[in-house]
C-alpha cells in the first residue's frame with residue numbers, strides 16, 4: 001500500500017523522537033521531528049503536515065500537561081484541520097479527557113505499544129484527511145453558491161409589462177412563496193429566478209438549479225431527492241439530491257413542464273412538507289428551501305391534457321410571474337440594444353454608431369427567440385460590421401418581411417446553403433410554436449439537446 005501523510009513529532013527527548021520516527025516512517029510518507037515546540041510554527045509554514053504527535057511537557061519538572069494544551073491551541077489557530085495526538089509519560093484518564101476536550105484527536109501514553117501508536121496515528125491521519133476534504137468541499141460550495149447566485153446579467157426593462165414584472169418580483173422575493181415563472185424561450189426566466197434569489201433573504205446561500213428537460217426519465221427522483229448506496233444497480237455510493245443541496249437557499253426547477261407524469265407523484269408532498277426521502281432510504285430529511293420553477297408550457301392546459309398533475313401546479317404557482325415576449329414590449333428593445341451594444345463593443349474592441357434606420361429595423365422585427373436572439377444578433381452585427389455604424393442587414397434574415405413571408409422564404413430556395421436553410425427552419429418552427437423550444441424541437445425532429453446546440457451555433 002502507498003505510504004500516506006506527513007507526520008510531525010515534537011518531543012524534547014531526542015531518543016523518543018528517533019524511536020517514533022523509525023517506527024512511523026515504515027508506514028507514512030514523510031516524518032518530520034523537532035525537540036523544540038517553538039519550531040512548529042515555521043515547520044507548518046513550510047510543510048503540509050497532516051498529523052502532529054505532540055509531547056505535553058517540555059520542561060523537565062513539568063508534569064501538568066498544560067504546556068501541551070498551550071501548543072495544541074496555537075497549532076489549531078494556525079492550521080485548524082491538523083490532527084494533534086498528545087503524548088505524555090504521566091498519563092491518566094482525566095488528562096486524556098481534557099486533551100480531547102481541548103481539540104486533540106487522540107492521546108497516547110509513553111512508553112507506547114508500537115501497534116497502538118500506529119493505530120492512533122493512522123486514525124488521526126484519516127480524521128485529518130476527512131477534515132481537509134470537508135474544508136475543500138465547503139470552500140467549493142461557497143465559491144459555487146457565490147458564482148451561481150450572481151445575477152448573470154443586468155435585468156432590464158422599461159415597458160409597463162416589465163415594470164409590472166419587477167414590482168411582483170420585488171414583493172415576492174422577500175417571502176418564501178413558491179414562484180412559477182412563465183414565458184417563451186429567451187424571455188429571461190432563468191434571469192428572473194436569479195434575481196428572485198439575489199433579492200431574497202437567502203441570497204448568501206446556494207442557488208441550485210435543475211433543468212428538468214435534461215434529466216432522463218428514471219433519474220428524476222434520484223436527481224431531486226438523492227439516493228442511498230445500493231438503492232439501484234448504478235447507485236455505487238450515497239448521493240445528495242438537489243433539494244438537499246439547496247438547503248437554506250433557492251431550488252430552481254427549470255422546464256418543470258417537461259417532467260414526465262409518472263415522476264411527478266412525490267413532488268407535491270415534498271414541496272408541501274419541505275421533507276424528502278432519498279431513493280432507497282427510510283429516514284425523511286427536512287429541507288429548508290425556496291422553490292422557483294419555470295416553464296414555457298401552458299401548464300393549466302397540460303393539466304387538462306393529463307400531462308401535469310393539478311396538485312403539483314397548485315403547489316408551485318403560489319405567485320406567478322409571466323414574462324411577455326419581446327414583440328409585445330417593443331419599448332424595451334432600444335434599452336436592450338444599447339445594453340448589448342455596450343457589452344459587445346467592449347468585448348470586440350469596436351466603436352460603432354447605431355443609425356436610426358438600424359434601430360427601427362430591430363424594433364420592427366418579431367424576435368421569436370426573444371432577448372436571447374436579440375443579444376446574439378447584436379453580437380454578430382458588432383463582429384461583422386465593417387464601417388463605423390452597426391450594420392444589421394447581414395445578420396437579421398429578411399428583417400422587414402412579415403413572419404409569414406419569412407417562413408415561406410424557405411420554399412423559395414434563394415440559397416442552397418444548408419446552414420442558412422436550417423436556421424430558417426428553426427426560426428420558423430420557433431415562431432410557429434410561440435418560442436416553445438421543446439415543441440419546436442419536436443416539430444423539427446430534434447431532441448432538445450440537439451435543438452439547443454443549434455440555437456447556440458446560430459446564436460438564436
Ligand SMILES: Nc1ncnc2c1ncn2[C@@H]1O[C@H](COP(=O)(O)OP(=O)(O)OP(=O)(O)O)[C@@H](O)[C@H]1O
Pocket residue numbers: 152153154155156157183184185186187188189190191192296371372375437
Ligand atoms: N430583461 C432582460 N435584460 C437583460 N438581459 C436579458 C433580459 N431577459 C433576458 N436576458 C438575457 O437573454 C438571455 C436568455 O435569458 P434566459 O436564459 O433567462 O431566458 P429563458 O426564458 O430562461 O430561456 P429558456 O426558456 O430558453 O431557457 C440571457 O443571456 C439573459 O441574460
